Amino acid sequence: xxLLEVKDLKVYFPIKGGILARTVDHVKAVDGxxxxxxxxxxxxxxxxxxxxxxxxxxxxxxxxxxxxxSILYNGEDITKYIGKNRSSYRRGVQMIxxxxxxxxxxxxxxxxxxxxxxxxxxxxTRAEERKKVDELLAIVGLGPENAMKYPHEFSGGQRQRIGIxxxxxxxxxxxxxxxxxxxxxxxxxxxxxxxxxxxQQEFRLAYLxxxxxxxxxxxxxxxxxxxxxxRFVETGNRQDVYxxxxxxxxxxxxxxxxxxxxxxxxxxxxxRDRVGKEYDDLKDKHYSEDGRVFDLKKxxxxxxxxxx
Amino acid sequence: MWKTIVRRILILIPQMFVLSVFLFxxxxxxxxDALTGMIDPTTTRPERLEELRHQYGFYDPWHVKYTRWIxxxxxxxFGRSFYHKxxxxxxxxxxxxxxxxxxxxxxxLIYLIAIPLGITxxxxxxKPPDRAISFxxxxxxATPTIVLALFxxxxxxxxxxxxxxxxxxxxxxxxxxxxxxxxxxxxxxxxPAMTAALVSTAxxxxxxxxxxxxxxxxxxxxxxxxxxxxxxxxxxRHIFRNALIPVASFVGYSITGVLSGSVLLETIYSYPGMGxxxxxxxxxxxxxxxxxxxxxxxxxxxxxxxxxxIILRIVDPRLKIK
Amino acid sequence: xxxxxxxxxxxxxxxxxxxxxxxxxxxxSDKFAxxxxxxxxxxxxxxxxxxSQVDPDGVVRVNLRKINGSPEPGHLLGFDPSGRDMYTxxxxxxxxxxxxxxxxxxxxxxxxxxxxxxxxxxxxxxxNIVMRVVDFFSMLPILMIVIxxxxxxxxxxxxxxxxxxxxxxxxxxxxLTRAKTLQQSNxxxxxxxxxxxxxxWKIMFTQVLPNIAxxxxxxxxxxxxxxxxxxxxxxxxxxxxxxxxxxxxxxxANARTLGPLLMTRWWIWLPSALLIVIMMLxxxxxxxxxxxxxxxxxxxG
Numbered sequence: 001x002x003l004l005e006v007k008d009l010k011v012y013f014p015i016k017g018g019i020l021a022r023t024v025d026h027v028k029a030v031d032g033x034x035x036x037x038x039x040x041x042x043x044x045x046x047x048x049x050x051x052x053x054x055x056x057x058x059x060x061x062x063x064x065x066x067x068x069x070s071i072l073y074n075g076e077d078i079t080k081y082i083g084k085n086r087s088s089y090r091r092g093v094q095m096i097x098x099x100x101x102x103x104x105x106x107x108x109x110x111x112x113x114x115x116x117x118x119x120x121x122x123x124x125t126r127a128e129e130r131k132k133v134d135e136l137l138a139i140v141g142l143g144p145e146n147a148m149k150y151p152h153e154f155s156g157g158q159r160q161r162i163g164i165x166x167x168x169x170x171x172x173x174x175x176x177x178x179x180x181x182x183x184x185x186x187x188x189x190x191x192x193x194x195x196x197x198x199x200q201q202e203f204r205l206a207y208l209x210x211x212x213x214x215x216x217x218x219x220x221x222x223x224x225x226x227x228x229x230x231r232f233v234e235t236g237n238r239q240d241v242y243x244x245x246x247x248x249x250x251x252x253x254x255x256x257x258x259x260x261x262x263x264x265x266x267x268x269x270x271x272r273d274r275v276g277k278e279y280d281d282l283k284d285k286h287y288s289e290d291g292r293v294f295d296l297k298k299x300x301x302x303x304x305x306x307x308x
Numbered sequence: 309m310w311k312t313i314v315r316r317i318l319i320l321i322p323q324m325f326v327l328s329v330f331l332f333x334x335x336x337x338x339x340x341d342a343l344t345g346m347i348d349p350t351t352t353r354p355e356r357l358e359e360l361r362h363q364y365g366f367y368d369p370w371h372v373k374y375t376r377w378i379x380x381x382x383x384x385x386f387g388r389s390f391y392h393k394x395x396x397x398x399x400x401x402x403x404x405x406x407x408x409x410x411x412x413x414x415x416x417l418i419y420l421i422a423i424p425l426g427i428t429x430x431x432x433x434x435k436p437p438d439r440a441i442s443f444x445x446x447x448x449x450a451t452p453t454i455v456l457a458l459f460x461x462x463x464x465x466x467x468x469x470x471x472x473x474x475x476x477x478x479x480x481x482x483x484x485x486x487x488x489x490x491x492x493x494x495x496x497x498x499x500p501a502m503t504a505a506l507v508s509t510a511x512x513x514x515x516x517x518x519x520x521x522x523x524x525x526x527x528x529x530x531x532x533x534x535x536x537x538x539x540x541x542x543x544x545r546h547i548f549r550n551a552l553i554p555v556a557s558f559v560g561y562s563i564t565g566v567l568s569g570s571v572l573l574e575t576i577y578s579y580p581g582m583g584x585x586x587x588x589x590x591x592x593x594x595x596x597x598x599x600x601x602x603x604x605x606x607x608x609x610x611x612x613x614x615x616x617x618i619i620l621r622i623v624d625p626r627l628k629i630k
Numbered sequence: 631x632x633x634x635x636x637x638x639x640x641x642x643x644x645x646x647x648x649x650x651x652x653x654x655x656x657x658x659s660d661k662f663a664x665x666x667x668x669x670x671x672x673x674x675x676x677x678x679x680x681x682s683q684v685d686p687d688g689v690v691r692v693n694l695r696k697i698n699g700s701p702e703p704g705h706l707l708g709f710d711p712s713g714r715d716m717y718t719x720x721x722x723x724x725x726x727x728x729x730x731x732x733x734x735x736x737x738x739x740x741x742x743x744x745x746x747x748x749x750x751x752x753x754x755x756x757x758n759i760v761m762r763v764v765d766f767f768s769m770l771p772i773l774m775i776v777i778x779x780x781x782x783x784x785x786x787x788x789x790x791x792x793x794x795x796x797x798x799x800x801x802x803x804x805x806l807t808r809a810k811t812l813q814q815s816n817x818x819x820x821x822x823x824x825x826x827x828x829x830x831w832k833i834m835f836t837q838v839l840p841n842i843a844x845x846x847x848x849x850x851x852x853x854x855x856x857x858x859x860x861x862x863x864x865x866x867x868x869x870x871x872x873x874x875x876x877x878x879x880x881x882x883a884n885a886r887t888l889g890p891l892l893m894t895r896w897w898i899w900l901p902s903a904l905l906i907v908i909m910m911l912x913x914x915x916x917x918x919x920x921x922x923x924x925x926x927x928x929x930x931g
Contacts, residue, residue, distance in 0.1 A: 058821075061825045062824070063821050083824075085829060093825075095825045097822055102817040102819060103817075103818035103822050105819040105823075105837050106841070107837075107841055116826050116828060117826040120826060121827055166826060169826075170827075327769065334778060338778075447907070449855075450855065450911035450913075450914050452859040452862050454863060454866050454879075454882050455882065455906055458885055462892040466890050466892065466893065567771075568772070568774075572773075572863050576886070587777070590777055590781050590869070593781075598778060602771055605771040606770060609769055613769070
């Protein structure tokens with residue numbers, strides 16, 4: 001049984017217009033996507049900014065209102081309870097935020113920040129709580145002396161590790177990681193990603209890993225969802241997407257992955273130019289007349305692509 | 309653009325409706341009724357009075373009375389003054405021009421004082437001229453209009469005798485007419501207008517100063533500097549122009565401020581405007597006049613705010629209504 | 631420069647640059663604000679202690695032979711137009727004016743902040759209703775309506791006046807708090823708290839409120855000065871405090887009866903006028919220092 005099953009999810013934002021400020025139309029941020037996440041699996045959700053990938057993450061944790069569709073957790077339809085506190089879903093699904101500066105309340109100590117979920121769901125004594133917080137900080141490589149400090153005393157990477165410690169405090173089954181390393185220096189990105197991997201093994205966590213960068217995702221994800229204009233253009237496992245991409249949008253994203261080898265620079269550029277040209281040529285065949293992404297078609301058990 | 313303005317006005321309609329109901333209910337609580345302004349109760353038989361009350365719909369349900377009241381108000385009929393036994397509209401009309409001219413002069417003076425001082429303050433920030441101007445604006449913020457008036461009246465009106473105290477025009481000049489009349493009016497308005505202007509400038513001065521200081525550090529000014537644009541031109545072309553644009557939109561707010569200040573100002577200076585009329589009609593329990601004035605002032609305040617918003621949208625294209 | 635010293639200091643102490651800490655430094659470094667604060671504290675202490683020592687009967691004791699009487703030993707500020715001792719009137723009047731302004735400011739601050747917090751945090755229709763109400767109040771000619779209401783209330787006291795004024799001035803605080811709350815609510819720490827299962831009321835009061843507290847305090851300070859001006863104006867027009875309660879505005883109103891004798895009988899109004907200006911000036915200086923402190927805090931955050 002899948003841990004999380006999202007069926008035909010739609011998130012629309014109203015466009016107000018006219019003299020009376022009525023809703024005249026909708027921005028279809030997410031327009032009918034379905035996917036499943038198995039326990040312990042890492043699913044990558046990749047797309048350019050504005051493609052709706054963060055909105056999917058937000059709606060799954062209840063920060064964005066669903067327009068349509070349903071969400072099943074452990075086989076149970078919990079669509080109604082999303083965003084409510086009294087459910088196992090709230091404890092089971094957590095989120096890591098992209099902006100490490102605004103996601104920690106500047107006025108509170110690390111102890112209070114990390115203990116916040118514990119105080120909400122578990123009745124612990126002060127000593128137990130402190131012990132638990134120290135454990136959680138240790139998991140993300142921070143010593144117990146940090147508990148009494150305030151967020152502004154930490155670097156970006158350390159702040160994100162505090163964010164991770166908060167997210168895992170309730171032993172969730174799934175963590176939505178919304179571009180968890182995009183705001184960090186390249187030098188600390190790998191470090192934070194490693195912590196995420198270690199924690200995943202320790203807690204048997206599933207991740208919905210949201211990113212705009214196929215390069216980062218490659219080392220994290222088992223299954224990939226490529227998103228464009230609020231819909232999936234291609235889904236598949238690592239092999240399917242990286243070696244056998246069918247949709248021109250996916251191909252373009254792959255061509256855009258930076259290569260660390262300087263000798264490959266020219267080759268890379270010609271590849272990018274070729275794919276870019278291909279995209280322009282084949283655009284009409286990959287999108288319907290009004291620019292909408294087609295419905296997904298099954299190519300194999302794992303691989304789907306949105307072609308007519 | 310037009311859509312925005314039309315929408316703003318459409319939003320105003322329900323607001324004005326609620327306001328008129330509020331004022332009507334307030335008026336209902338006020339002693340006296342429509343007959344008080346027409347009939348001398350001491351010479352009329354009580355039965356006749358009661359009869360007339362029925363005839364005028366005094367015992368109608370409130371919504372019927374409201375509809376009648378607002379219908380009359382829209383046509384400019386606010387009933388009759390209890391005290392003067394005259395139509396309210398006529399009494400107010402006599403005073404409206406006085407308040408209008410005093411307000412206009414005040415707004416003019418505010419900008420004549422605030423713009424040069426604000427520019428100087430920003431141009432030479434943290435230097436002696438700015439210190440002096442900041443000192444003045446702190447005092448202006450801390451001094452209520454009444455207090456300033458109490459300082460200015462004995463000095464300019466009594467000791468030095470430069471300005472007359474009270475009234476809006478000299479009776480002699482009134483009969484002479486023409487330029488004498490105009491000058492006398494101006495003479496009577498200058499001291500009150502100056503008082504109101506001096507305490508109202510602080511906000512604009514501080515705004516201009518901080519805008520100019522901010523613009524000095526902005527990227528486009530740094531670019532202009534590095535291109536070698538002369539200092540004078542940087543200020544005149546790049547900084548002042550940008551800083552002054554939003555100030556244009558303050559005109560509406562200034563009008564609003566000056567209007568609400570007129571109640572106090574005209575009373576202190578015994579200047580026969582609408583504000584003074586309001587205070588005296590409350591004192592005389594002449595509620596139809598007071599009520600009509602509130603409605604009028606509310607409409608003027610709303611118009612002033614609307615004007616400001618519209619000007620701001622016209623002069624500053626960055627601001628678009630959501 | 632200031633920011634730099636703030637950073638180093640906080641690193642040593644381990645606490646975030648708290649608002650009060652920065653206020654202290656801002657006030658310390660601003661000579662005017664510092665002098666204002668010391669002076670104002672002494673002045674308020676003096677006014678309140680001296681006013682509590684005044685014999686309540688003495689406040690209204692009228693000496694008909696001394697109407698408008700000039701200063702004399704034992705009555706350093708002379709007598710007012712009712713023949714009451716001016717010094718007593720000044721002290722009690724100042725206490726009344728300050729307490730009333732403080733009372734109104736406090737009520738407005740509490741209600742306005744709560745309402746603004748709710749509107750800004752929940753948004754949607756709650757926000758819509760609150761903002762329509764606030765819009766409505768802000769188009770009223772407040773002073774005029776307050777005057778009408780005061781003239782309609784048959785027997786009003788100081789408490790009535792405080793509530794009437796508070797009823798028409800809370801929306802300025804509500805509007806400010808709402809805007810700031812809206813800003814904070816869009817930050818990820820609020821989203822994070824929601825996903826971690828923290829109830830909304832707890833997020834509002836223990837996370838958003840502390841982050842906007844500095845602005846609320848700045849506003850409270852500046853409101854205090856503004857409301858003293860409002861009270862003075864109302865009483866001057868005769869619609870403020872009743873005759874039996876001395877207030878600074880009433881002394882200014884007395885000046886109006888003097889006409890050309892304004893300068894010769896200075897003791898009737900000048901001390902009150904100066905006291906108003908001085909108190910408002912001091913409060914404004916302190917408020918401006920607070921304001922700078924609140925800004926610097928935001929730049930660091």
